[in-house]
Amino acid sequence: MAGILVYALHDDEGDFNKNSLGAISEAARLAGELGSEAAALVVGEVADDAAAALGAYGAKRVFRAKSVPEGLAQPIVDAMAKVIADQGFSYALFGGGLLGFEIGAGLTARMNAGVTMEVTAVKVADGRLVAERPVLQDSAIVDVGYVGEPGIIIGRLNAFDTDEPGAGRAEVVDVEVELSEWSSRARMRTRGEQRGADVNIEDADILVGGGRGLGEKDNFKLAEELAEALGGAVAATRAVVDAGWYPYAAQIGQTGKTVAPKLYLAAGISGAIQHKVGMQSSESILAVNKDPNAPIFEFCDLGVVGDLHKILPKLTEAVKAKKGG
Amino acid sequence: MKICCLVKEVPDAAVQKRLDPQTKRLDRSGEKNLNPFDTHGIEAAMQIREGGRADVDEIVAVTMGPESAVRALHKAVALGADRSLHLSDAALEGSDVCATGYSLAKVLESEQPDLVLLGQQSDDGECYTIGAVVADHLKMPSLTQVIKIEVEDGTLVCERQAEYGYDTVEVDLPAVISVGDAINEPRYPSLKAIMGAKKKPLDTKATGEVGIDSGEVGEAGSKTQVLEINPPPEKESGEVFEDEDTAETVAKIVAWLDERKLI
Numbered sequence: 001m002a003g004i005l006v007y008a009l010h011d012d013e014g015d016f017n018k019n020s021l022g023a024i025s026e027a028a029r030l031a032g033e034l035g036s037e038a039a040a041l042v043v044g045e046v047a048d049d050a051a052a053a054l055g056a057y058g059a060k061r062v063f064r065a066k067s068v069p070e071g072l073a074q075p076i077v078d079a080m081a082k083v084i085a086d087q088g089f090s091y092a093l094f095g096g097g098l099l100g101f102e103i104g105a106g107l108t109a110r111m112n113a114g115v116t117m118e119v120t121a122v123k124v125a126d127g128r129l130v131a132e133r134p135v136l137q138d139s140a141i142v143d144v145g146y147v148g149e150p151g152i153i154i155g156r157l158n159a160f161d162t163d164e165p166g167a168g169r170a171e172v173v174d175v176e177v178e179l180s181e182w183s184s185r186a187r188m189r190t191r192g193e194q195r196g197a198d199v200n201i202e203d204a205d206i207l208v209g210g211g212r213g214l215g216e217k218d219n220f221k222l223a224e225e226l227a228e229a230l231g232g233a234v235a236a237t238r239a240v241v242d243a244g245w246y247p248y249a250a251q252i253g254q255t256g257k258t259v260a261p262k263l264y265l266a267a268g269i270s271g272a273i274q275h276k277v278g279m280q281s282s283e284s285i286l287a288v289n290k291d292p293n294a295p296i297f298e299f300c301d302l303g304v305v306g307d308l309h310k311i312l313p314k315l316t317e318a319v320k321a322k323k324g325g
Numbered sequence: 326m327k328i329c330c331l332v333k334e335v336p337d338a339a340v341q342k343r344l345d346p347q348t349k350r351l352d353r354s355g356e357k358n359l360n361p362f363d364t365h366g367i368e369a370a371m372q373i374r375e376g377g378r379a380d381v382d383e384i385v386a387v388t389m390g391p392e393s394a395v396r397a398l399h400k401a402v403a404l405g406a407d408r409s410l411h412l413s414d415a416a417l418e419g420s421d422v423c424a425t426g427y428s429l430a431k432v433l434e435s436e437q438p439d440l441v442l443l444g445q446q447s448d449d450g451e452c453y454t455i456g457a458v459v460a461d462h463l464k465m466p467s468l469t470q471v472i473k474i475e476v477e478d479g480t481l482v483c484e485r486q487a488e489y490g491y492d493t494v495e496v497d498l499p500a501v502i503s504v505g506d507a508i509n510e511p512r513y514p515s516l517k518a519i520m521g522a523k524k525k526p527l528d529t530k531a532t533g534e535v536g537i538d539s540g541e542v543g544e545a546g547s548k549t550q551v552l553e554i555n556p557p558p559e560k561e562s563g564e565v566f567e568d569e570d571t572a573e574t575v576a577k578i579v580a581w582l583d584e585r586k587l588i
């Protein structure tokens with residue numbers, strides 16, 4: 001039947017993740033081409049209405065495993081594996097993020113199935129899905145096909161566009177899932193803790209992004225002073241957020257925010273894929289990095305190979321002078 | 326407690342990586358090195374040993390790869406592992422994630438570890454998935470991208486960033502944990518450790534010796550198939566210049582900003 005099952009992630013408020021909605025839209029489009037069904041799986045106490053509303057993105061049925069907790073991968077592997085086996089789905093599709101990588105990987109082992117990750121597009125060839133996966137810092141794109149079923153597709157962040165919600169409602173099907181013994185041996189203590197101040201970066205037209213190249217926490221003031229002169233805000237990479245240099249609310253990328261300001265000025269940022277996916281739609285990208293081989297130079301509009309400690313303070317002065325004059 | 330650290334040999338960071346259009350696999354002919362992300366796994370093991378919250382009897386470095394991969398094992402031992410285990414067999418060539426995870430789980434089964442540590446990603450394949458694949462085969466709980474591990478009465482308390490912020494998760498041992506690169510600052514090996522690394526025990530195993538079904542591994546046993554390799558879409562590349570005279574550099578940036586009405 002070649003059906004596609006999408007895992008729809010939700011937060012503690014019950015709101016579905018935008019990347020999951022994108023994955024459902026993509027699954028519905030592909031299922032249309034394959035002449036099969038797109039369905040979704042949700043876990044936890046998702047209300048009837050909320051589950052059925054996934055039909056607006058193209059899910060025909062929504063499988064709901066109420067007793068399975070949200071947030072950790074392995075119990076969800078149990079649920080996905082059961083629904084795929086019982087219902088005969090041929091593909092599992094995940095939107096970009098983190099949990100989808102872990103669930104997809106667990107399913108690979110459980111179902112002895114092929115997996116592709118960081119997928120940016122999926123196409124149909126001879127009645128089967130083929131995943132396009134950029135590799136080696138996006139220097140090539142490989143088309144990957146699957147041997148046997150199911151095939152597991154883990155999308156890159158923002159790879160799949162979310163359709164405008166339609167009028168469709170999905171049939172909600174409750175499923176009983178018996179958890180594997182080892183699935184219960186990891187327990188969530190706290191989920192989604194917001195570390196650091198609640199800064200707003202989404203509304204800024206200009207963002208100065210700071211990375212590990214700033215060298216230490218205190219040097220974020222270089223980025224802040226430049227952002228102030230330009231009339232913008234400061235953003236950050238996971239590396240510096242993990243290090244406690246800057247608030248999580250300012251993080252751009254795969255497990256942070258997606259932004260598209262008029263200007264993104266990357267200071268001491270290497271340009272890893274997981275950062276790039278959150279800022280590549282910026283209108284103009286300017287990079288300052290001392291390593292000429294840094295990946296950021298592959299996708300910036302203007303790149304300066306040099307020491308940010310020398311360049312940033314002078315640039316701040318020059319911007320102020322220009323604005324004042 | 327026995328800790329196994331998974332380590333992988335990858336092309337050195339200085340090598341321009343490319344796919345071989347004939348085999349559709351990575352060209353591994355150049356200089357090679359220990360996957361830098363794996364040094365964080367070994368360091369995490371060392372810190373658990375030195376932290377005193379758990380008795381670590383042994384740290385074992387484990388790899389799957391061709392003969393040359395012993396050099397990655399030597400590096401791992403120089404960084405603190407007590408001995409190493411090398412799964413090497415022509416039958417494994419061309420294994421995808423599904424086959425690699427299965428094979429690594431089999432070789433780990435022969436060691437019965439209490440904890441498996443590995444890097445957040447390999448520098449070449451960048452699949453981010455091996456940890457969770459191995460864990461499911463071993464029937465162990467697991468977590469990836471972990472940036473803090475505390476041992477509390479035989480349970481690990483781990484922190485990591487996921488879609489909505491930081492999660493704190495209790496994970497019972499035995500477990501498989503992939504660590505993020507922010508978890509620690511790996512130490513430099515001492516000269517003595519580097520010199521001594523080749524003398525530490527190193528076991529080599531073939532697939533049959535650890536119960537791997539050779540039909541499930543290698544290119545033939547893999548569940549994914551590379552059909553085609555294409556160049557990325559053409560993109561107008563930006564201008565990149567070197568900062569020689571900072572006053573000039575800054576003037577150039579300001580002019581560029583001005584042109585785009587960003588000032």
Ligand SMILES: Cc1cc2nc3c(=O)[nH]c(=O)nc-3n(C[C@H](O)[C@H](O)[C@H](O)COP(=O)(O)OP(=O)(O)OC[C@H]3O[C@@H](n4cnc5c(N)ncnc54)[C@H](O)[C@@H]3O)c2cc1C
Nearest residue numbers: 211212213237238239253254255268270274275290291308
């Ligand atoms: C599952 C997953 C999710 C992730 N999610 C995110 C995410 O949401 N956001 C994110 O950002 N990352 C994310 N990452 C991490 C990502 O892969 C990179 O590790 C991270 O983006 C690197 O941050 P960085 O550029 O600050 O640090 P580095 O990669 O260490 O780069 C620092 C750069 O600074 C330059 N530099 C050093 N000194 C100077 C100087 N004096 N002057 C100029 N330049 C200098 C260096 O040349 C280097 O290029 C994720 C990774 C994984 C595996």
Ligand SMILES: Cc1cc2nc3c(=O)[nH]c(=O)nc-3n(C[C@H](O)[C@H](O)[C@H](O)COP(=O)(O)OP(=O)(O)OC[C@H]3O[C@@H](n4cnc5c(N)ncnc54)[C@H](O)[C@@H]3O)c2cc1C
Nearest residue numbers: 135331332389421422443444446447450451452453454455
């Ligand atoms: C460019 C490229 C793209 C690829 N894309 C895919 C794909 O889409 N799907 C697919 O199924 N396969 C893919 N492969 C094959 C895959 O990379 C290999 O099967 C590989 O052995 C496992 O993936 P990884 O190293 O990328 O794993 P990751 O999950 O990124 O590695 C995480 C950690 O696992 C450990 N580890 C990984 N491999 C070994 C090993 N051999 N020995 C010991 N420890 C190890 C290391 O500690 C490493 O830090 C790709 C390979 C390349 C070169």
